[in-house]
Amino acid sequence: MSELNVKFGDKQQAIPAPATAIDAIKVFDRDVLKKALAAKVNGEEVDLNRELDATDEVLSIEAITSDTRDGLEVLRHSTAHLLAAAVLDLFPGTKLGVGPALMEDPRYGFYYDIIAPRNLTEDDLPVIEKKMKQMAKGDLRYRREVVEKAAILDLFKGREEPLKCELIDEKVDGSATIYHIDGSPFIDFCLGPHVQHTGKLKAFKLLALSGAYWKGDAEREQMQRIYGTAFATQEELDAWVKQREEAEKRDHRKLGRELDLFSIDDDYGQGLILWHPKGGIVRMEMERLLREELEQRGYSFVFTPHIAKRKLWTISGHEENYADGMYAPTSIEDEEYRLKPMNCPFHIGIYKSSPRSYRDLPQRYSEMGTVYRAELSGTLHGLMRVRGFSVDDAHLFVRPDQVQAEVADCLDFAIKVFDTYGFDKVKFELSVRGGAENKGYLGADEDWASAEESLAQALRERNITYERIEGEAAFYGPKIDIKIEDAIGRVWQLGTIQLDFNLPERFELEYTGDDNLKHRPFMIHRALFGSIERFFGVLIEHYAGAFPLWLAPVQVTVLPITDRINDYADSVASELRKSGFRVESNTKSDKIGAKIRDAQMQKIPYMLILGDQELENGQVAVRERKQGDVGAMSLDEFKEKITAERSSRAS
RNA sequence: GCCCAAGUAGCUCAGGGGUAGAGCGCAUCCUUGGUAAGGAUGAGGUCCCGGGUUCAAAUCCCGGCUUGGGCUCCA
Numbered sequence: 001m002s003e004l005n006v007k008f009g010d011k012q013q014a015i016p017a018p019a020t021a022i023d024a025i026k027v028f029d030r031d032v033l034k035k036a037l038a039a040k041v042n043g044e045e046v047d048l049n050r051e052l053d054a055t056d057e058v059l060s061i062e063a064i065t066s067d068t069r070d071g072l073e074v075l076r077h078s079t080a081h082l083l084a085a086a087v088l089d090l091f092p093g094t095k096l097g098v099g100p101a102l103m104e105d106p107r108y109g110f111y112y113d114i115i116a117p118r119n120l121t122e123d124d125l126p127v128i129e130k131k132m133k134q135m136a137k138g139d140l141r142y143r144r145e146v147v148e149k150a151a152i153l154d155l156f157k158g159r160e161e162p163l164k165c166e167l168i169d170e171k172v173d174g175s176a177t178i179y180h181i182d183g184s185p186f187i188d189f190c191l192g193p194h195v196q197h198t199g200k201l202k203a204f205k206l207l208a209l210s211g212a213y214w215k216g217d218a219e220r221e222q223m224q225r226i227y228g229t230a231f232a233t234q235e236e237l238d239a240w241v242k243q244r245e246e247a248e249k250r251d252h253r254k255l256g257r258e259l260d261l262f263s264i265d266d267d268y269g270q271g272l273i274l275w276h277p278k279g280g281i282v283r284m285e286m287e288r289l290l291r292e293e294l295e296q297r298g299y300s301f302v303f304t305p306h307i308a309k310r311k312l313w314t315i316s317g318h319e320e321n322y323a324d325g326m327y328a329p330t331s332i333e334d335e336e337y338r339l340k341p342m343n344c345p346f347h348i349g350i351y352k353s354s355p356r357s358y359r360d361l362p363q364r365y366s367e368m369g370t371v372y373r374a375e376l377s378g379t380l381h382g383l384m385r386v387r388g389f390s391v392d393d394a395h396l397f398v399r400p401d402q403v404q405a406e407v408a409d410c411l412d413f414a415i416k417v418f419d420t421y422g423f424d425k426v427k428f429e430l431s432v433r434g435g436a437e438n439k440g441y442l443g444a445d446e447d448w449a450s451a452e453e454s455l456a457q458a459l460r461e462r463n464i465t466y467e468r469i470e471g472e473a474a475f476y477g478p479k480i481d482i483k484i485e486d487a488i489g490r491v492w493q494l495g496t497i498q499l500d501f502n503l504p505e506r507f508e509l510e511y512t513g514d515d516n517l518k519h520r521p522f523m524i525h526r527a528l529f530g531s532i533e534r535f536f537g538v539l540i541e542h543y544a545g546a547f548p549l550w551l552a553p554v555q556v557t558v559l560p561i562t563d564r565i566n567d568y569a570d571s572v573a574s575e576l577r578k579s580g581f582r583v584e585s586n587t588k589s590d591k592i593g594a595k596i597r598d599a600q601m602q603k604i605p606y607m608l609i610l611g612d613q614e615l616e617n618g619q620v621a622v623r624e625r626k627q628g629d630v631g632a633m634s635l636d637e638f639k640e641k642i643t644a645e646r647s648s649r650a651s
Numbered sequence: 652g653c654c655c656a657a658g659u660a661g662c663u664c665a666g667g668g669g670u671a672g673a674g675c676g677c678a679u680c681c682u683u684g685g686u687a688a689g690g691a692u693g694a695g696g697u698c699c700c701g702g703g704u705u706c707a708a709a710u711c712c713c714g715g716c717u718u719g720g721g722c723u724c725c726a
Contacts, residue, residue: 097723097725098723098725098726099726100723100724100725100726101724102724103724104724105724113723119654119655120654120655121655121656122655122656122720123656164726167725167726168726170726171725171726172726176726177726178726188726189726190726191726192726207720208655208720208721209654209655209656209720209721210654210655210720210721210722211653211654211655211721211722212653212654212721212722212723213653213654213722213723214723215723215725216722216723216725217723218652218653218722222653222654222722223654223722224654224655225654225721225722227720227721253719257662258662264718266716266717266718270717270718376652376653377652377717378652378653378721378722379652379722380718381719559686561683561684561685561686562683562684562685563683564683565683589681589682589683589684590684590688590689591682591683591684591685591688591689592684592685592686593684593685593686593687593688593689594687594688594689595686595687596686596687596688597686597687597688598687598688599687600687601687607686609685609686611685612685613685621685621686623686628686628687629686
C-alpha cells in the first residue's frame with residue numbers, strides 16, 4: 001500500500017503512505033494546522049502525529065482546533081498531565097490518581113488527584129505553577145505508546161502506583177495506551193489525545209487545593225486535588241479570571257451582610273438562618289406572590305408542627321431510609337419525638353382526618369413548612385446549604401385520571417413564577433425508571449407506566465421542551481425537576497414535581513370511588529423553590545443584590561439637600577408610605593453626593609432628591625439607581641409610575 | 652466527617668515575642684453643600700477558645716471551635 005484515500009471536509013484526495021494525521025491535514029489546509037491540537041480520524045480522536053492505518057477505505061480526517069470545545073478539552077487534559085509531571089518532579093514519590101478535564105464546571109478547567117509524600121498547602125501552588133511554566137517552555141513532547149496489559153501493570157507496579165494499577169486492572173482488556181512526557185519522569189495511563197508538546201500550553205493557572213477521595217468514596221484513600229484551568233490564549237484566561245471576580249462580587253453571603261439581609265451566628269447554630277428585617281421583607285414579598293398564585297390555583301393552606309412522634313417516622317419510612325438526615329429523638333413522658341425533615345407525613349395526616357370521596361379530589365395542601373436536616377458541617381454554605389429551612393411545600397392527593405392536569409398546572413405555576421423573577425431560561429428534566437438497573441422500584445408496573453405517560457403528556461401539552469432521563473427516578477416514583485439559569489449563566493436545581501407510590505401505600509390512603517369501592521390516591525409532592533432560604537440566596541446573586549422594586553426592602557429613599565428641606569422630605573416620605581411603599585428619609589447632615597452614594601451602595605431603586613426648587617414647585621427630582629437622574633415630576637406622577645412598576649412585578 | 656487555608660474594632664483588613672493599628676461604619680460638633688465620599692473630635696478590642704514554650708505570647712508550638720475552598724464530569 002503506497003497511497004491512502006483521505007477525505008477532509010468535502011474534499012478527497014490520495015496521499016502517499018505512510019502518513020500521520022498531520023501529514024494528511026497539511027495536504028488540504030495548511031492554515032488550520034496552526035490552531036490544530038489533535039485530529040479526528042473516522043470520528044476517533046487521535047494525536048496529530050498518529051500514523052494513519054493502512055487501509056483501502058476512505059479515511060475521514062478533521063482537525064481538532066483550539067477554538068472548539070473538543071480542542072479546549074484536549075488542551076485542559078494535556079495541562080492536567082503537565083500539572084502531574086510538575087508535581088512528580090517537585091515531589092518525587094507522589095502517587096497519582098486521575099486528572100480529567102472539566103468541561104461542565106464553570107469554576108475550573110481540570111484537576112489532578114494526588115497523594116504527595118507530604119500534604120501540600122496552597123503555598124505550594126505557585127511553585128508548581130512556576131515549574132509547569134518552565135516545562136511548557138521546554139516544548140517537551142507528549143509521546144504515546146501502546147502496551148500489553150501485563151506490561152503496563154508491571155510498569156506501574158514498579159513505579160509504586162497502586163491506584164493506577166487498580167484502574168488499569170478495571171479498564172484494560174488486552175492492550176492499552178500510556179503517555180510519556182519526554183524529559184519528565186511522568187507516565188500516565190490515558191486514552192489521549194494530547195497536544196504534540198508542552199509548548200502548546202500557553203495559558204493556564206492553578207486555582208485551588210482541596211480534598212478528594214479516591215473514586216469519591218469516603219471509605220477509600222484521602223487524596224489531594226489540585227484544580228486549575230487552561231485556555232487557548234492568555235486573553236481568554238484573563239477574561240475568565242475577570243468574570244470570576246464578578247461572580248465573587250455577587251456572593252450572597254457578602255451581599256447579605258452589606259445589605260443587612262440575614263446572618264448566621266454560631267452562638268445559635270451553624271446552618272441556621274437569622275432573617276433580618278430587610279431580608280424579612282423580601283421573604284414576605286416572595287411568599288405574597290406564591291400565596292396569590294396558590295389561591296388562584298385552588299390550593300388550601302395548612303399548618304403543621306415541627307416535631308412528631310417517632311412512630312410516625314417509622315411508618316413513613318424515614319427512620320429506615322433517612323435517619324442520617326434527622327436529628328436525634330427527644331422524649332417527653334416516655335414518648336419519643338423527632339424534628340421533621342419533611343412535611344409530607346403531616347399533610348397525609350390531614351388527608352386521613354376524614355374519609356374522602358372521589359368527588360373531594362384533588363386535595364391540594366400547601367404550607368411554608370420549616371424542616372430540619374442534619375447536614376454535615378463541611379457541606380454548609382451560606383443560605384445555599386443549611387440545617388433548618390422552609391419548603392414552599394405542597395402535596396396533591398389525586399385520582400389517577402387527574403395526574404396529568406394537576407402536573408400541567410404545576411408546570412404553568414412554575415413557569416409563571418420563575419418568569420416573574422426574570423429567569424427566562426428554565427429547564428425541565430423528566431426522570432423515569434431505568435431499563436437495566438433495578439433500583440427496587442416500588443409500585444405496580446401499570447401505575448409507573450401511566451404516571452410516566454401523564455408527566456410526559458403534561459410537558460408536551462404545555463409545549464415544554466424537556467430532557468428525559470432514564471433511571472433517574474426515585475424508587476418511589478417518576479418526577480420532573482426544574483432548573484433555572486441565573487443572570488450570569490449559572491444553573492440551579494430548584495423545584496420538583498414528584499409522584500409518590502410509596503407514602504400512600506405506607507399510610508394506607510384511600511378514597512371511595514364512584515363504584516363505591518376503596519381506591520388508593522396518587523400523591524404528588526410539589527415545590528418550586530425547594531427551600532426559601534436557598535432560593536433567597538439564588539435571588540440575591542441573580543440580582544446582585546439590586547432587587548426589583550416589588551422585592552426591594554427599601555423602595556424609595558428621600559434625600560433632602562439641606563436641612564431646610566427636612567420637613568418637606570418627611571411629608572413626601574409619609575405620603576408614599578400611605579400608598580404602601582417602603583420609604584426611608586435621610587436627614588443626616590451629609591452632602592447630597594454622599595447621600596446618593598449611600599443609597600446607591602444600598603441598591604435602593606429610587607432616590608428622591610429634594611432642594612429649594614422642588615419645595616417651591618411641589619415636585620420631586622427622581623434618580624433611578626441604574627439610569628441616574630431622570631428629572632423632576634410631581635409626587636403624584638412619581639407615585640403613579642412606581643405603583644405601576646410595583647404591581648407589574650417587573651424585574 | 653475528611654484535606655487545605657483563615658480567624659485582630661460592627662465591616663474590610665494591616666501588623667507582629669515587650670504601649671493594639673488603618674479605612675469604612677457609629678456618636679458629637681462645625682459645615683447647609685444640586686446628583687457616587689465636606690471637615691474635626693470621640694467611643695469602640697478576651698487580637699476565636701484552651702493548653703504549652705518563654706522573664707514576657709495577640710505573635711512561636713499543640714489541641715479544639717468556627718468560617719472559607721473542595722470531596723468521581725472516572726484512564
